[in-house]
Amino acid sequence: MTMQEPKSFASSDSSENGLFKVALPTRYNFDRIFVIATWAATLFGLVVLAVLSIDVLVDGLPRLNWSFLISYPSRRPSIAGILSPLIGSIWLLVVTALIAFPLGVGAAIFLEEYSTDNWFTRLIEINIANLAAVPSIIYGLLGLQVFVRWMLPITAGRSILSGALTLTLLILPIIIVASREALRTVPSSLRQAGYALGATRWQVIREHVFPLALPGILTGTILALSRAIGETAPLIVIGALTFITFLPPISPKGLQSPFTALPIQIFDWVSRPQAAFHNNAAAGIIVLMLLLLLMNATAILLRNKFQQSR
Amino acid sequence: MFSQNTRLASVASILALALAVTSCSSNGGNQASSPSPTGAANTPGGGDTAVNTTNTSNTTTSNLSGNVTVDGSSTVFPISEAMAEEFQKANPGVKVTVGKSGTGGGFKKFCNGETDISNASRPIKPEEVDLCKKGNVEYVELPVAYDGLSVVVNPQNTFAQCLKVDELKKMWEPTAQAKVTTWNQIRPSFPNERIGLYGPGTDSGTYDFFTKAIVGEEGKSRGDYTASEDDNTLVQGVSADKGGIAFFGYAYYAENKDKLKLVAIDGGKGCVEPSEATINDGTYQPLARPEFIYVKKTAASRPEVKAFVEYMLAPANKKLISEVGYVPLPDELLTEVQARFQAGKVGSIFEGKGSQVGLTLKDLLKQEK
Amino acid sequence: MTTNPSSTEQINRDLFRPNRQLNKWVELVVKTIFALFALVSVATTIGIVLTLIFETFAFFSEIPIWRFLTDTQWTPRFFNPQYGIFVLISATLLTSTIAISVALPVGLLSAICLSEYAPAKIRRWLKPALEILAGVPTVVFGYFALLLVTPFLQKIIPGLQGFNALSAGLVLGVSIIPLVASLSEDAIYAVPRSLREGAYALGATKRETIVGVVLPSALSGIVASFVLAISRAVGETMIVAIAAGQNPTLGLNPFVPVMTMTAYIVQASLGDTPAGSLAYRTLFAVGMTLFLITLALNIFSFWFVRRFREKYE
Numbered sequence: 001m002t003m004q005e006p007k008s009f010a011s012s013d014s015s016e017n018g019l020f021k022v023a024l025p026t027r028y029n030f031d032r033i034f035v036i037a038t039w040a041a042t043l044f045g046l047v048v049l050a051v052l053s054i055d056v057l058v059d060g061l062p063r064l065n066w067s068f069l070i071s072y073p074s075r076r077p078s079i080a081g082i083l084s085p086l087i088g089s090i091w092l093l094v095v096t097a098l099i100a101f102p103l104g105v106g107a108a109i110f111l112e113e114y115s116t117d118n119w120f121t122r123l124i125e126i127n128i129a130n131l132a133a134v135p136s137i138i139y140g141l142l143g144l145q146v147f148v149r150w151m152l153p154i155t156a157g158r159s160i161l162s163g164a165l166t167l168t169l170l171i172l173p174i175i176i177v178a179s180r181e182a183l184r185t186v187p188s189s190l191r192q193a194g195y196a197l198g199a200t201r202w203q204v205i206r207e208h209v210f211p212l213a214l215p216g217i218l219t220g221t222i223l224a225l226s227r228a229i230g231e232t233a234p235l236i237v238i239g240a241l242t243f244i245t246f247l248p249p250i251s252p253k254g255l256q257s258p259f260t261a262l263p264i265q266i267f268d269w270v271s272r273p274q275a276a277f278h279n280n281a282a283a284g285i286i287v288l289m290l291l292l293l294l295m296n297a298t299a300i301l302l303r304n305k306f307q308q309s310r
Numbered sequence: 311m312f313s314q315n316t317r318l319a320s321v322a323s324i325l326a327l328a329l330a331v332t333s334c335s336s337n338g339g340n341q342a343s344s345p346s347p348t349g350a351a352n353t354p355g356g357g358d359t360a361v362n363t364t365n366t367s368n369t370t371t372s373n374l375s376g377n378v379t380v381d382g383s384s385t386v387f388p389i390s391e392a393m394a395e396e397f398q399k400a401n402p403g404v405k406v407t408v409g410k411s412g413t414g415g416g417f418k419k420f421c422n423g424e425t426d427i428s429n430a431s432r433p434i435k436p437e438e439v440d441l442c443k444k445g446n447v448e449y450v451e452l453p454v455a456y457d458g459l460s461v462v463v464n465p466q467n468t469f470a471q472c473l474k475v476d477e478l479k480k481m482w483e484p485t486a487q488a489k490v491t492t493w494n495q496i497r498p499s500f501p502n503e504r505i506g507l508y509g510p511g512t513d514s515g516t517y518d519f520f521t522k523a524i525v526g527e528e529g530k531s532r533g534d535y536t537a538s539e540d541d542n543t544l545v546q547g548v549s550a551d552k553g554g555i556a557f558f559g560y561a562y563y564a565e566n567k568d569k570l571k572l573v574a575i576d577g578g579k580g581c582v583e584p585s586e587a588t589i590n591d592g593t594y595q596p597l598a599r600p601e602f603i604y605v606k607k608t609a610a611s612r613p614e615v616k617a618f619v620e621y622m623l624a625p626a627n628k629k630l631i632s633e634v635g636y637v638p639l640p641d642e643l644l645t646e647v648q649a650r651f652q653a654g655k656v657g658s659i660f661e662g663k664g665s666q667v668g669l670t671l672k673d674l675l676k677q678e679k
Numbered sequence: 680m681t682t683n684p685s686s687t688e689q690i691n692r693d694l695f696r697p698n699r700q701l702n703k704w705v706e707l708v709v710k711t712i713f714a715l716f717a718l719v720s721v722a723t724t725i726g727i728v729l730t731l732i733f734e735t736f737a738f739f740s741e742i743p744i745w746r747f748l749t750d751t752q753w754t755p756r757f758f759n760p761q762y763g764i765f766v767l768i769s770a771t772l773l774t775s776t777i778a779i780s781v782a783l784p785v786g787l788l789s790a791i792c793l794s795e796y797a798p799a800k801i802r803r804w805l806k807p808a809l810e811i812l813a814g815v816p817t818v819v820f821g822y823f824a825l826l827l828v829t830p831f832l833q834k835i836i837p838g839l840q841g842f843n844a845l846s847a848g849l850v851l852g853v854s855i856i857p858l859v860a861s862l863s864e865d866a867i868y869a870v871p872r873s874l875r876e877g878a879y880a881l882g883a884t885k886r887e888t889i890v891g892v893v894l895p896s897a898l899s900g901i902v903a904s905f906v907l908a909i910s911r912a913v914g915e916t917m918i919v920a921i922a923a924g925q926n927p928t929l930g931l932n933p934f935v936p937v938m939t940m941t942a943y944i945v946q947a948s949l950g951d952t953p954a955g956s957l958a959y960r961t962l963f964a965v966g967m968t969l970f971l972i973t974l975a976l977n978i979f980s981f982w983f984v985r986r987f988r989e990k991y992e
Binding site for chain 1: 702705706709710712713714716717718719720721723724726727730731734784785786787788789791792793795796797805807808809810811812814815816817818819820821822823825826827853856857860882884885886887889890907910911913914915916917920921941944945948949962963966969970973974976977981
């Protein structure tokens with residue numbers, strides 16, 4: 001089985017005598033090579049992830065301290081911090097969530113609960129599948145034209161609101177798909193029971209279907225938001241600034257404030273030549289990744305809890 | 311693997327928190343840079359009373375509040391960034407945002423009324439004057455520093471020590487596009503190596519000035535080079551490209567001396583490198599030039615904008631300009647500029663002709679008077 | 680049954696009076712609002728198409744389309760403007776090709792491993808790890824490409840520039856591995872057991888079963904994941920903007936700085952492009968080209984899936 005006879009190779013040209021040669025040892029050897037290849041490929045991704053993490057941690061950890069978190073960006077790498085980008089990202093996160101969650105869930109409820117399988121639904125489905133493949137920078141161009149230029153009186157141009165609206169459009173398809181999946185898991189007997197008791201459709205959705213589907217919806221929304229937080233390109237296109245040393249006021253006026261975000265700040269630091277700024281970028285990356293891990297952990301916890309309760 | 315790393319990270323961040331207390335106190339030491347001779351010269355007869363000369367001029371105005379928006383030249387950006395940072399430490403109520411979309415880009419926003427102050431590495435152009443007229447924006451033109459526009463190469467480049475103006479022209483003129491690609495085309499004694507060209511983009515005043523001084527016509531150059539409005543990208547490109555050559559404001563060379571090599575320029579009177587001395591005596595030609603800020607007249611009446619501009623023009627803050635790598639204006643000239651600002655003289659002393667080549671400090675003083 | 684019917688009616692009337700009129704109203708309002716929400720996604724598509732078409736049309740009214748397709752240089756903002764989109768397309772093609780040659784084989788092999796070879800315990804641990812890799816923001820990969828991969832490659836390849844298509848392409852490939860792996864794995868995992876068992880019964884080894892039976896059965900799903908990965912590679916921005924440079928050169932040399940379509944959009948956005956100017960319109964013309972390329976890929980994927988979909992009851 002393990003030893004391979006060289007003869008089997010020599011006599012493997014079965015076309016000569018029309019006989020079928022099993023040549024199992026050779027084939028098993030190929031099997032082994034194949035298994036090794038698949039494992040190598042799988043580990044390759046993990047090794048890259050490990051190298052990346054170690055590289056970022058080695059460069060960034062020495063810079064990561066409390067003052068880095070509470071200082072503003074600076075021309076001096078040693079005293080620069082990420083307060084304004086961090087707060088900017090959190091602003092974006094909150095505003096995007098507030099806009100995208102109702103929009104996405106509402107659309108999903110409509111598609112799942114209200115509409116029958118007609119042309120309208122199919123149009124929206126094809127459309128959502130299409131949007132998934134549109135490069136994010138195109139959303140930036142859309143945001144530049146629509147939110148920054150046309151809606152200037154409302155958004156005040158290159159503001160948090162413009163950024164959040166752009167990101168909303170970007171992640172809306174993801175939220176809709178995830179919410180629909182979550183709604184689908186709710187057994188239809190529940191709905192029928194509700195109708196039997198004389199409840200209207202909206203009452204059934206509000207009181208029974210939506211609460212049951214909520215963990216799944218939240219999981220999908222959080223994952224979508226974590227994608228939005230890492231997006232850089234659309235924000236660059238709509239013109240997020242890089243040097244901002246103040247925080248937007250915590251009021252509706254803050255929506256119209258110019259902003260910067262973590263990925264933008266990282267981009268700015270990466271494109272500076274000094275090594276000290278690169279270390280700042282690495283520290284910024286650690287903060288960004290921790291934020292993402294925190295969000296993902298929340299989503300996974302929700303998912304597990306949800307699966308257990310079912 | 312990953313979970314271990316995150317555990318490591320959390321342990322380390324706890325450690326870092328513990329360290330933060332100590333590093334906070336040491337940061338305090340970092341911020342007050344050593345008193346420079348220029349700072350000392352401003353307290354005649356007075357002893358060394360204050361180390362923090364930067365903050366003394368503003369202790370009275372720390373109850374200011376409001377926003378100041380600055381945009382424009384990436385060459386002037388380091389000055390504005392440094393000034394904004396120190397100014398905001400002294401006046402925590404004021405928010406200064408500084409963008410860098412290039413001189414041209416800055417003027418477009420400025421004349422649209424979007425910004426209060428526009429940084430410029432060249433005087434305003436006729437079409438920008440019209441643009442500001444259309445937008446009803448009146449402005450006060452203030453020179454703030456001098457820059458020796460620097461030509462740099464990769465440190466491994468041993469042959470390009472000094473370049474003549476017409477050699478630079480050969481490299482950058484429009485007809486060179488896709489034709490001049492190796493060093494030996496510039497000077498036969500140079501090796502047959504690929505030239506990697508890096509320079510600011512067309513929104514940049516540095517680009518306008520360089521093309522006027524070297525090619526002879528503003529805004530005319532080849533287009534097949536790595537163009538970026540962010541000079542940092544150019545520094546990165548040249549420092550990793552053996553055949554690379556770039557031009558940008560001296561500040562970006564000063565910050566990265568270990569990664570770049572300065573090229574001396576021969577404008578007909580021998581090879582001269584940019585430095586404080588050669589700029590002050592006017593021998594670094596044709597690439598020495600003044601840097602400007604343009605202040606919106608209506609914004610200048612707002613106390614926070616007024617305070618910020620005065621802060622930028624204060625002789626006590628000259629060392630911030632030296633610190634980022636530019637040459638501060640002599641006190642005599644600063645006094646003229648301050649007077650100009652206080653009087654609120656609108657318009658440009660260059661009649662909106664755009665880039666001025668060969669303008670020395672002495673000429674500028676004459677013109678200001 | 681013994682109670683007085685009139686009194687029960689009385690009680691019922693007191694207990695429950697459904698306001699059916701109001702309910703109808705609420706139903707209608709809710710339904711309308713949610714339908715509008717659903718329309719937002721359609722409006723997004725329409726908005727994208729309209730803004731792109733509008734500005735692109737304005738662009739082509741100034742610059743003839745043949746110049747856009749035949750110029751051999753891309754210098755739209757310079758004294759001698761050239762509008763050869765193929766300069767940018769060639770760079771995009773270069774980085775995407777390098778990326779795909781990494782991502783497709785590695786991603787597919789990972790998917791096979793996850794679905795066919797990995798024990799359930801390890802699989803439960805591998806999938807989240809891949810998800811983490813998928814969730815890494817691309818700006819982080821850009822950092823990685825410029826500051827780690829490029830210096831490393833420069834030690835091996837002497838002529839490599841600081842900005843180059845090779846390192847950007849490789850890292851871009853790594854960034855889309857998880858996408859290929861997870862989507863292909865879903866498709867492979869969905870192939871029914873009976874097919875595999877049939878192949879074993881005919882004496883095929885496990886590898887032969889996978890290559891000869893399972894993969895062809897999952898072909899449509901695998902191709903769909905490949906196409907999505909290709910569009911991701913074409914539309915990826917930060918990695919190429921950070922690590923590939925910004926020098927518009929026509930050609931397929933992976934060792935020199937190049938400028939992809941997305942990198943041009945970023946570079947032009949970093950400066951200021953006033954609305955209505957030709958420079959502003961080039962942004963949209965390039966965006967339109969990018970959009971059309973991804974749309975074509977998408978349509979191909981739709982068609983392919985429809986044509987080769989294996990339905991298992």
